[in-house]
Amino acid sequence: MTLASVWENAWYGKARWVYLFAPLAWLFRALARRRRSRLKSRAVAFDVPVVVVGNISVGGTGKTPLLIALVQRLRKAGYRPGVVSRGYGGKAPRYPLMVSADTPVTHCGDEPLAIARATQCAVCVSPDRVEAAQALREQGCDIVLSDDGLQHYRLARDLEIAVVDGARAFGNGWCLPVGPLREPVERLNEVDWVVVNGSEDKVRQQAPTLRTVQYTMKVTPDAWHRVSDGTRASLTHFAPQTSVHAVAGIGNPDRFFSTLKELGLEPVHHRFADHHHYRPGELVFQPAFPVVMTAKDAVKCQPFAQPDWWYLSVSATLPEAFWSEFLNRIESLKSTPETNSIP
Known part of the structure; x- marks a missing residue:
């Protein structure tokens, strides 16, 4: 902590x-x-x-x-x-x-x-x-x-x-x-x-x-995007109960983790400080589940992103x-x- x-x-x-x-x-x-x-x-x-x-x-x-x-x-x-x-x-x-x-x-x-x-x-x-x-x-x-x-x-x-x-x-x-x-x-x-x-x-x-x-x-999820190239996928891209490594270097990580649960995923939480500057080795996790994150995290991880890294876009209503x-x-x-x- x-x-x-x-x-x-x-x-x-x-x-x-x-x-x-x-x-x-x-x-x-x-x-x-x-x-x-x-x-x-x-x-x-x-x-x-x-x-x-x-x-x-x-x-x-x-x-x-x-x-x-x-x-x-x-x-x-x-x-x-x-x-x-x-x-x-x-x-x-x-x-x-x-x-x-x-x-x-x-x-x-x-x-x-x-x-x-x-x-x-x-x-x-x-x-x-x-x-x-x-x-x-x-x-x-x-x-x-x-x-x-x-x-x-x-x-x-x-x-x-x-x-x-x-x-x-x-x-x-x-x-x-x-x-x-x-x-x-x-x-x-x-x-x-x-x-x-x-x-x-x-x-x-x-x-x-x-x-x-x-x-x-109300802030609601829109879609998944591959971190490396922005490829868009629907919210059903991950099957229910899929285990993912959830990365969050934001002010309130719990809100992001709760959203993932609401989408039916099983997130393994990885908390980082707000505005954290990621290094490639920090996001190598075992077991090798897909890695998901926020758009704010994704802009820092894009240069070294792997194919199974995704970020969640949201919109405010x-x-x-x-x-x-x-x-x-x-x-x-x-x-x-x-x-x-x-x-």
Whole structure:
């Protein structure tokens, strides 16, 4: 078990020892509040809508499937969206870096590459999100989506969408390092929408004073794809009760493992740290079952993938009420461009 797993189990379990760090959590909240105030005072606005998709907790909540769904719906409505990302896990020769399907994952990070391959839209990575947004404007994008950008306050935003994992919600409700929160739960009352990945029951239980409109998102499997060449296969590619080695270097591996069980497979779990950089020898397992993984893992494993390695693509489904409200807000923003903004 990794050190990260120890902390995560404590945050989402009932461990008491984490409360020894309560003074650090109070300090973290104070510093985060001061940082937010400082960055917002000099935030840079753009003349196109900027939509932030993020969360208040560490770990996976389902941001990437939602971001991909937003790109697809915006394109269908006639817009040219682009995505900015920090590019965590990658180091580019220069920034900003425009990401294509062939960009080395070591340059851009796993999530931006997975988004670029899934959407074929403009994706730009840079430690400076303002710089990345400017690069997207120069590419002709008329909407900027900021991936995992809720706490990146130097980039002014018009709309905020916070994603919450319905199964884990807010853990013990504390900020780092006592709990999993980057910001307190009250921050959700300031965003435009809260999208809950799964059931809303635990979220309502842990955040009874939450006033922001909530929508439920359902993430469902689409198909299997061979990691080496992208060959698509149906969800019935594997017979029921097939044993597989399930590889997951993501924020919440248990969600992936549960999905495999729901598909009728018998997964042998192999957990890795989020954004883990795989080496070929790490994925040689016995017995020699097929190896399955997420799309985020696949972009890092493709260069040395074996023929029986597959990744599972997923898609996010939200109520039409959300899409109607979201697109109406975008349209209203397009008709009233920001003043004193970068064109």
